[in-house]
Amino acid sequence: MAEFAEPTFNQILHVTGLAQAYAESIDDEDEDQPSEWEWEAIQKVREWAAALEHLDEESQVQLALDVLKKHGMPAAPLGPNAMHVETCLTVSTAHISALTAEYLNAGETFDLIVFDKGGYGWWFFVGDLPEDTSQVPQDLLAAINVARELGCPWLCLDQAADQLDDLPAYEW
Secondary structure, eight states: OOOOOOOOHHHHHHHHHHHHHHHHHSOTTOSOOOOHHHHHHHHHHHHHHHHHHTOOHHHHHHHHHHHHHHTTOOOOOOSTTOOOOOOEEEEEGGGSOHHHHHHHHTTOOTTSEEEEOTTSEEEEEOSSOOSOOTTSOHHHHHHHHHHHHTTOSEEEEETTSOOOTTSOOOOO
């Protein structure tokens, strides 16, 4: 994620003040009048910035958690005893070919973060993938893509797990 500096409340209020002053300065004869939506947006931003300026630390944290939840990102409670919980898609090892399994058993990672499950399968961190996934076998990549589509940062291939109808299965 790109690093950026957040604006101060004064900067937000100043910019919205400039927008409001500009909107108010437009001549009534001008065809390009500010819309009702633009006036409402200016007012909402001014009210939002003013409210944020007076939030205590706990309310700021709650607001951040609410924003994460609104955008579909699970947020765990914060604090010294907080637990961190992530989701994982667990599917059968039958969704990869015998050849892909041989490569994984031999220690090939295809530039992925892979953990062996002691002969029963593998864990893959799929939250971040390398830019070039051309080395990743298509059978494995299909399972990874399903996990990512479901918002799971982890994929577990386990020999005792169920098969998904949406993924090809291989006998080996």
